[in-house]
Amino acid sequence: MLQCILGGEAMWAEDLVKWLSTPIVTVGGASLSVASLLKGLVLVFCLHFVAKWLGQIVQRWLQSRVTVTDYAATLIARWVKVGIWALGLFLIADFLGIKFSSLAFFAGALGVGIGFGLQTIVNNFISGLILLMERTMKVGDVVSVAGEIGKVVHIGARATLIETPRGSVIAIPNSQFINSAVTNWTLSGKSMRVHVPITVGGDADLGLVEETILQIARSHPQVLPEPEPQVWLTKIGDTVGLELLVWVSDPLDGAKQVQSDLYRSILSAFKERGIPVRG
Numbered sequence: 001m002l003q004c005i006l007g008g009e010a011m012w013a014e015d016l017v018k019w020l021s022t023p024i025v026t027v028g029g030a031s032l033s034v035a036s037l038l039k040g041l042v043l044v045f046c047l048h049f050v051a052k053w054l055g056q057i058v059q060r061w062l063q064s065r066v067t068v069t070d071y072a073a074t075l076i077a078r079w080v081k082v083g084i085w086a087l088g089l090f091l092i093a094d095f096l097g098i099k100f101s102s103l104a105f106f107a108g109a110l111g112v113g114i115g116f117g118l119q120t121i122v123n124n125f126i127s128g129l130i131l132l133m134e135r136t137m138k139v140g141d142v143v144s145v146a147g148e149i150g151k152v153v154h155i156g157a158r159a160t161l162i163e164t165p166r167g168s169v170i171a172i173p174n175s176q177f178i179n180s181a182v183t184n185w186t187l188s189g190k191s192m193r194v195h196v197p198i199t200v201g202g203d204a205d206l207g208l209v210e211e212t213i214l215q216i217a218r219s220h221p222q223v224l225p226e227p228e229p230q231v232w233l234t235k236i237g238d239t240v241g242l243e244l245l246v247w248v249s250d251p252l253d254g255a256k257q258v259q260s261d262l263y264r265s266i267l268s269a270f271k272e273r274g275i276p277v278r279g
Helices: 002-021 034-063 070-095 100-117 119-134 174-179 206-219 254-273
Strands: 023-027 030-033 142-145 148-155 159-163 169-173 192-201 230-235 239-248
Touching (some): 034 070, 070 119, 119 148, 119 169, 148 169, 192 206, 192 254, 206 239, 239 254
Antiparallel strands (some): 023 030, 142 148, 192 239
């Protein structure tokens, strides 16, 4: 009785081993069995944790260095994980006996299809890498691009997020920062020059006009004392054009607000002193 039971279990085990070893699919010239697929699955599972672990180590090491930004550390760590995945999948395929030469035609066709579909995404991704390497823009800078001005709040792999004075956040593709003109108002510092054009009558006392404008500009709390406010004469004739130049420390929210405050104060002062204002 015991021998029959043991014999039945041995036959069942042999059948299981035979079933696990029987090829069920052919990929790249390699006949893969259930056992082979299970081995490959376990190796991919291990590869996932190895890539994640090494990526975190690289990211922490880069973030500990003062010259590397958090975004750069994250991006480099992501590329390290992609490289580990590519190398690991190649080694797993070689371990399973899969020959890539047999898949060359299908891989080429698939690559062309993916290339057309992901062309824009890849373009934006490469543009993000260029922005990272050139360091012409960083989080916190105030920039003008594509007709929008705002503060950079995030530089991602595909797009850069800009917070506008209206309070909205706009996602601008990274390629636009490479292919179009970009003004970085804070690359060399946080201050910005504000221009306030003014037109008065041709018979106005220019000395009094200039004195009034400069007095108002110097008294504004958001106007920087250095560089000093200036007044340029831009037009003469029946009307006289002038331009007040002041520097402010907040180029995003302060510029328009300061310009509005100066206009209100100048208009009020001109009315009190009888200086004619022209459009």
